[in-house]
Amino acid sequence: MLQTSSLNTEGLKVLASNHLQGIDLSPIDKAWELARQVHGGKKHFSGEPYLLHSLEVASTLASMKLDLDTILAGLLHGVIKDGVAIADLRAEFGDALATIIDGSTKITGMRYNSKLAHQAENVRKMLLAIAADIRVLLVKLADRLQDMCVLDAVSRKMQREIARETMDLYAPLASRLGIDWLKRELEDLSFKYLHPAEYADLTGRLEGSLEERQRYVDEVITILRNELNSNAIMPIRIIGRPKHLYSIYKKLIAQNIPFERVYDKVAFRIIVDTVNECYEALGIIHANWAPVHGRIKDFISVPKSNNYQSMHTTVAGPRGHFIEIQIRTEQMDRIAQEGVAAHWAYKEGQKVSQNDMRLFQKLKNLVNSLQDVEDPREFLDSVMGELDDPDVYALTPNGEVKELPKESSPIDFAYAIHSEVGDHCSGAKVNGRLVPLKYKLNSGDIVEIITSPHQTPRRGWLDLVKTSRAKARIRSWLRREEKEKALKLGREICERELKKSSSSLKKMIKSGHIKLLLKQLHCNSLDDMLVKVGSGTITVQQLERHLLPPEIVQEKEGVEETLSAEESSVFKANRQPAKTSSGTAVKIDGIDGMLIKISQCCNPVPGDEIVGFITMGRGVSIHKRECGNLKQTDPQRWLDVSWSEEPGQRQHKVELFVSAENKRGVFAEISAAISADNANIVEISAHTTPIDTADIRVAVEVENLDHLQTITQHLRQMKHVINVTRK
Numbered sequence: 001m002l003q004t005s006s007l008n009t010e011g012l013k014v015l016a017s018n019h020l021q022g023i024d025l026s027p028i029d030k031a032w033e034l035a036r037q038v039h040g041g042k043k044h045f046s047g048e049p050y051l052l053h054s055l056e057v058a059s060t061l062a063s064m065k066l067d068l069d070t071i072l073a074g075l076l077h078g079v080i081k082d083g084v085a086i087a088d089l090r091a092e093f094g095d096a097l098a099t100i101i102d103g104s105t106k107i108t109g110m111r112y113n114s115k116l117a118h119q120a121e122n123v124r125k126m127l128l129a130i131a132a133d134i135r136v137l138l139v140k141l142a143d144r145l146q147d148m149c150v151l152d153a154v155s156r157k158m159q160r161e162i163a164r165e166t167m168d169l170y171a172p173l174a175s176r177l178g179i180d181w182l183k184r185e186l187e188d189l190s191f192k193y194l195h196p197a198e199y200a201d202l203t204g205r206l207e208g209s210l211e212e213r214q215r216y217v218d219e220v221i222t223i224l225r226n227e228l229n230s231n232a233i234m235p236i237r238i239i240g241r242p243k244h245l246y247s248i249y250k251k252l253i254a255q256n257i258p259f260e261r262v263y264d265k266v267a268f269r270i271i272v273d274t275v276n277e278c279y280e281a282l283g284i285i286h287a288n289w290a291p292v293h294g295r296i297k298d299f300i301s302v303p304k305s306n307n308y309q310s311m312h313t314t315v316a317g318p319r320g321h322f323i324e325i326q327i328r329t330e331q332m333d334r335i336a337q338e339g340v341a342a343h344w345a346y347k348e349g350q351k352v353s354q355n356d357m358r359l360f361q362k363l364k365n366l367v368n369s370l371q372d373v374e375d376p377r378e379f380l381d382s383v384m385g386e387l388d389d390p391d392v393y394a395l396t397p398n399g400e401v402k403e404l405p406k407e408s409s410p411i412d413f414a415y416a417i418h419s420e421v422g423d424h425c426s427g428a429k430v431n432g433r434l435v436p437l438k439y440k441l442n443s444g445d446i447v448e449i450i451t452s453p454h455q456t457p458r459r460g461w462l463d464l465v466k467t468s469r470a471k472a473r474i475r476s477w478l479r480r481e482e483k484e485k486a487l488k489l490g491r492e493i494c495e496r497e498l499k500k501s502s503s504s505l506k507k508m509i510k511s512g513h514i515k516l517l518l519k520q521l522h523c524n525s526l527d528d529m530l531v532k533v534g535s536g537t538i539t540v541q542q543l544e545r546h547l548l549p550p551e552i553v554q555e556k557e558g559v560e561e562t563l564s565a566e567e568s569s570v571f572k573a574n575r576q577p578a579k580t581s582s583g584t585a586v587k588i589d590g591i592d593g594m595l596i597k598i599s600q601c602c603n604p605v606p607g608d609e610i611v612g613f614i615t616m617g618r619g620v621s622i623h624k625r626e627c628g629n630l631k632q633t634d635p636q637r638w639l640d641v642s643w644s645e646e647p648g649q650r651q652h653k654v655e656l657f658v659s660a661e662n663k664r665g666v667f668a669e670i671s672a673a674i675s676a677d678n679a680n681i682v683e684i685s686a687h688t689t690p691i692d693t694a695d696i697r698v699a700v701e702v703e704n705l706d707h708l709q710t711i712t713q714h715l716r717q718m719k720h721v722i723n724v725t726r727k
Helices: 010-017 026-039 050-063 068-076 086-093 095-104 115-132 135-149 156-176 180-194 196-208 210-230 245-255 275-288 330-343 354-369 376-387 410-417 419-423 459-463 468-499 505-511 513-520 526-535 540-547 550-562 666-676 705-716
Strands: 237-242 266-272 311-316 322-329 392-395 401-404 425-430 433-435 447-451 585-588 596-598 610-614 620-624 638-643 652-661 680-688 693-702 721-726
Touching: 010 026, 010 050, 010 068, 026 050, 026 068, 026 086, 050 068, 050 135, 068 086, 068 095, 068 135, 086 095, 095 115, 095 135, 115 135, 115 376, 135 156, 135 180, 156 180, 156 376, 180 196, 180 245, 180 330, 196 210, 196 245, 210 237, 210 266, 210 275, 266 275, 266 330, 275 311, 275 322, 322 330, 376 468, 401 410, 410 419, 410 425, 410 447, 410 468, 419 425, 419 468, 459 468, 468 505, 468 526, 468 540, 505 513, 513 526, 620 638, 652 666, 652 705, 666 680, 666 693, 666 705, 693 705, 705 721
Parallel strands: 266 322, 596 620
Antiparallel strands: 237 266, 311 322, 392 401, 425 433, 425 447, 585 638, 610 620, 610 638, 652 693, 652 721, 680 693
8 A cells, every 4th residue: 555655746746847847837746735735544445545545536637738726726626525614625726716616616515305406506616616726626537536546445326326427428528628648538537437348349350450550551551652742742640549449449339330330449540741632631531441431520621629620431441431631730730738727828928719709608508508507416417418419510691610419400500509599480581492390400500590589498309309408498488387377277267266254465464464375385385385385396285275265164074975986086185195097105205185096198007117297287197207208298297106005905006008019819818817817807909010010009907016927928938929018
């Protein structure tokens, strides 16, 4: 085990002095001494001294040729969690360093109602800090890289959690900054822990073909150099390097092909002197090898949002193997590898470049577009969606490029221009002709958005859009619209109930009684109460209990006793667990007296993971957690619900779809098997298909999920049954 006493900053200062000539590096020693005092004998999760981790983070930042404040932040990035006050850091090292460390420190000491909510707030805090100072992200990325390098030391569960967050968030953020080497490192390390078997298999296969691959690389480089030289182009260098593991794995999955059919395992890079030579080299390559249609990309004339510039082409090279070739200048190559660090804005005496300004502005726009997203899951999904690499590069009529994911629609394009343009998008012209809003954009399309002041977002748009920005904006608008409807409906309900006792909201406000009512119903304001009444969160029965005189409430309760059990379930309140319309007991966290109904779109049964959805004035509908209809709704109207543990023999209707061989008697065999498992068949129908199979739809009544799984398992074991699925 490495001893803390043997650690020092000499190597770090050497790294820093290579690019920080003439700058006083004594603050490194001062920061190191503070880190030693604070961390002392503290261990990193790897088991090594935490000081070693801090030193490695700082060294990574120094190797990226970053400024002194960023390097110091690498040394001190963990001190706030160990008790150092921000004010003390600011007094000792200045505002810039204190801001970086504060922004890169996770939220601690605050309780959240779920782990997901805590994660979302940490990401939200980080993004806000990044928008103010991009160096926050550089420290976070260096910190995460060092954590990923020692992930073997933690449990399998923690490995998966950290690797998933790294793959979904930090690797895309590194890509957004254009730091290619860091993105590749984070992706490959995440791949190692997310898919260990596939990682080991792919590593072994690549190592096994190393000698053959090197011969092929040498052959291609020789041909490229000779052809370029014969056309008076003298490349600075030609490189052939294996693609990183995760990019190969993605290709295997996306194209569903075996390893042997991935021919472009090696990417070739040609570095030339000028932009003109980039285009000349491309012509020479295409004159010798046929290009693959749709795989020529010009990022020189239209750079990526992270300032990446290069010419890409895929050709059928020697022996018919597909090879990817990138052509760029020396400056382009440096920016492609180092990204924002290649011309760092905080270096002494250097101004922020226009390209960097655009990059920082895009990150700020990301933060602004997500300000109204409150649901933790929706927020994290939106962040990760916004960070996905674009596949489509479409243009406005004046030539401005908008980067979008694959299969994006004109609505996505409209929201990429401005949220107001998206909200009022009524149509679009692509390449001069009118297209429907469901049209899928392609790279190179010139898109003109048609707007109308009378057009507003529709729920159906959520099925058309691909960008998280568009989804977040549409949901936000729909939430506001539903809130306004709920407010209006709630006001009408309250006025109607108050009229029964010759009162009104106006009279209650004037008398001051409204304050007591809000307190009793746990509402922050009158509007809050009205929205909850209109949306069904506060039932009419709860409202009556607090609004009407006691004698009227008692009279209604007397009437209630005469109603049938099924009818009275609508009126009964303050009883846990609540009963669904079918009599099944469901618990709702923190809420009593709600009318419950089982959703017919997914028909959940006891044992399924379920979510409650507050309907407009009709109580709560229960859906399976993975229900497609539920996912199209506003997550803010979801409730945590669970099945009651009360014993019961209620029957639940479930639809099964059975695919079977079209054999004589198979229909009767399936019916008999279901009956043998003590399940009642409610409906059954069948039809044959062109491939001579029988598709059978059968609605059965089951007690719970275990009962359903038993039936499904027995059906799948039948000789002539091909598959069984549940609605």
